[in-house]
Amino acid sequence: MYLVGFYSPKSKSGVTELCLSIYNWLKLNTTLSAAYISYGTLEKEEISNELIHEFSKLSLAEQKSKVKQMKKEYDIIIYDASSQLSEGVLKLLPIVDRLFVVGEEHKDFAVKLQQIIQFDKIFDKSVKSFITHLQGNKTYIIRENKEDHVIGFKYTKKDTNDIGQMIYTDYVTHYINEKFIEKNEKVLKKIKQIPKDELFNGLYELGLDFEKALLFHKFVILRELLGQNSNEAIETLFPLLINSSFKELLEKFQNELLFITKLKI
Structure with missing residues (x-):
């Protein structure tokens, strides 16, 4: 082991x-x-x-x-x-x-x-x-x-x-x-099985806080707009979901959004 x-x-x-x-x-x-x-x-x-x-x-x-x-x-x-x-x-x-x-x-x-x-x-x-x-x-x-x-x-x-x-x-x-890690992998597998349009509701039903579930759903949508597919976005953002507070996740989301906005200017 x-x-x-x-x-x-x-x-x-x-x-x-x-x-x-x-x-x-x-x-x-x-x-x-x-x-x-x-x-x-x-x-x-x-x-x-x-x-x-x-x-x-x-x-x-x-x-x-x-x-x-x-x-x-x-x-x-x-x-x-x-x-x-x-x-x-x-x-x-x-x-x-x-x-x-x-x-x-x-x-x-x-x-x-x-x-x-x-x-x-x-x-x-x-x-x-x-x-x-x-x-x-x-x-x-x-x-x-x-x-x-x-x-x-x-x-x-x-x-x-x-x-x-x-x-x-x-x-x-x-x-x-x-x-x-084993527990995380089981949770991640469940999240990936949620239809992407129902991601927020699915996360909430799994026990995630309302605000954090909604924010994570928006974050995944943002990544999709940048070219990532839904499952890839969920997988790369999953560590943030598990290890970050709502405030830290929001800050990361806002920074990424600001960076994209500057690129378009």
Whole structure:
């Protein structure tokens, strides 16, 4: 369900040792089911259903299928990308839910890596299809927080507990987010089934406030006038409907209306 990636641009940086210590910590200190994927080859650990290595030998399609299967079977998967910067690694990193770059000195690298990943997510079709293929990929995060050592951190064995606790907390937050996303998707599906001329009434019957339902209907009509079809407009505006107050939604609507008016002048 939750995929945590570890990477360092420096060889022999201790990424694998860290990953294995976190994997073992999760198994000892939580009731969660944990699995491990190594992009390279591990010397001591034996391959099993929950401990995979030589991942680089699989094709991208096989990797995709394996990760999809494992995300259904395990609560947390530790992905050890180690120091092997390659096209394969770059195409896997965008689907992690949390990415650690090991080494305080690599913060600039971590930021640049994030930019590359975000670019690929938009323009690389193979990466984009990989991302949309997997559940939970909408929550890709690199958090810049010096206290938590999230972008760039110097690993020592005594940090295992702190990092393990951080990952466990992230998992709980991610789990809640997933449940919230599932509910949102069900609501969005219901909204899309409302005839577009009856959108206001349908939203009101679903429990939305009168004013907000009316405003959202007008917003969708505005987007249709700009060339979006009804379902596309509903989908792109839906996050505003869920996360914004009436005042914030009204301000967004007025700003968009003003912008269009200026374009026509």
